[in-house]
Amino acid sequence: MTHIARDRAAIILAAGKGTRMKSDLPKVMHALGGRPMIDWSIDLARNVGCSKIVVIAHPSQTVLIDHVTALLGEGAIAFQDPPQGTGHAVRCAEDALKGFVGDLVVLYGDSPLVPPSAIEDLYAALETGASLGVLGFEAAEPGLYGRLILAADGDLDAIVEAREASPEQLAVRLCNSGVMAGRAETMFRLLGKVTNQNAKGEYYLTDLVGLARAEGAICKAVQCGEDDLIGCDSKADLAEAEAIFQSHRRLEAMNAGVTLVAPETVFFSHDTILEADVVVEPNVVFGPGVHVRSGARIRAFSHLEGADVASGCEIGPYARLRPGTVLQPNVRIGNFVETKNTQMGEGAKANHLAYLGDGTIGANVNIGAGTIFCNYDGFMKYGTTIGEGAFIGSNSALVAPVEIGKGAIVGSGSVITKDVEADALAVARGPLITRAGWAISFRTRKGAEKAASKKD
Structure with missing residues (x-):
């Protein structure tokens, strides 16, 4: 001192x-x-x-x-x-x-x-x-x-x-x-x-x-x-100072054992913490409040802010972690997945096309593509809890507040509005209706309407 x-x-x-x-x-x-x-x-x-x-x-x-x-x-x-x-x-x-x-x-x-x-x-x-x-x-x-x-x-x-x-x-x-x-x-x-x-x-x-x-x-x-x-009297000065800051932080990170695949495309905040053996692919932005633990990989075109990422996690490409995201070891967040104020247990994964907001997700949970946590009613935010080992099928909407029990399975395309008990199967979707030949008559009718509109 x-x-x-x-x-x-x-x-x-x-x-x-x-x-x-x-x-x-x-x-x-x-x-x-x-x-x-x-x-x-x-x-x-x-x-x-x-x-x-x-x-x-x-x-x-x-x-x-x-x-x-x-x-x-x-x-x-x-x-x-x-x-x-x-x-x-x-x-x-x-x-x-x-x-x-x-x-x-x-x-x-x-x-x-x-x-x-x-x-x-x-x-x-x-x-x-x-x-x-x-x-x-x-x-x-x-x-x-x-x-x-x-x-x-x-x-x-x-x-x-x-x-x-x-x-x-x-x-x-x-x-x-x-x-x-x-x-x-x-x-x-x-x-x-x-x-x-x-x-x-x-x-x-x-x-x-x-x-x-x-x-x-x-x-x-x-x-x-x-x-x-450097003094910053103009936006040009500010951009120059930002470039100096980023250059220094990139070098500091690499000297500390972080792998930056394309350093010039990675952007840090003043408090970004990347531990040794973190790998950062091109075009990644770290907003304020990010801590990435040793052994994690941040894949290309991802944006992280206010997030704590544990060792062994893989983020992206094209992922967005928002403030309040806490990921335990070996979590996988894939392309076009957004998290906010959500904790995910060890080994949980959401590999693509999901919004996970105000949630608590247990270990080894699988979140299918297109899953949405419906956490906002226009006035208040509500939480979604998913127990360890549960499986959420693709294109599901979990309407908070709601709890999915340990080991439960939610069928694809479901809209879940009530709690699901442990190890249960929950399917909430309308029955399949088939009308033979309907598509032919539909195309014939619409084709005639379109042709008549062109004559007019």
Whole structure:
């Protein structure tokens, strides 16, 4: 466990309008890896031991405010209205952090891939004497990024905006990510000295480095990979970040012993768990909340979300497991089978064309093709229970609430509306009616009608 010498807090900047997203949804509420970007930053703060987390929002961002309050509780939001720059945004959290003494890190709600190790490195810089630590990266194309200018001794001397940089400074490839850490009391004291005497008329967080250096304080730059620091201001940025995340997760899975037949076609969520010796065929999507145990096989074109899949199971191809699906070892879910809030016992199988919702299915049950659990009456959901070793014939409809006993057999084409006792045969379908020659007369009559309609 990481040793934490001082209390830690985080301020997450999230008040930006995100106009380039072209969306009514606040920018930081757009999802990456199956969860909103703001959740990544909150999780990052938690992972590095922050006891206090304050999110800076605009009062108009109701969806964001409600979401953060549900995650962190009342008092976790501070408002910036109107926006007046990053330095102003951080100062907006001062009241929420009143009385806090410790180390403070400033994060961004639209930068979801920052690794905890980078923040730990910033905190480590503070423990070794730095007043401020700034997270930077070597940019392939520095462009308009602010440059981190290092002194001869390797300390951070200044942050220079590209528009104000000299040709020599523009040649520097170490760029500013915006993430900064420092003693809380030092940062708020220095922020009180920041002015808005600049082209934008805003209060810049980056000015803290110059102010600290003017006081003779030490500032440090900590480096991280460029991909880890991607900011998502547009849908294109978000897609790029998603691609980076997926690439990392695929590699992690394969390094952990998972077989991905066509890695580039498999998509993970932030919390997907695949154990060693799982095999995943092409074009599989894992939504949030999936755990697949060792030895299972997920066949092509399947979609899993909120599902727990035991060892030896085979899923798909073209299967859909929805939230609440729990499969015991060696269950088989075949093509065009959908499960939802259903538990299946060991060795049970539904090989094709079935909907199994709100059910409890015992071990070694066979679910025939076309079987439907009729679990919804338009108002309420009801459960279906099938006992161990039962056999459900093809094209059956089980109208919940209903229980099929252990070892019972339901004949094909049945509509079951009452409980079936153990080891019984249940057949519920109308009798076969045959009328000799009826088809000939039907075709003759309809053919004449069609011909007459064409003449008209």
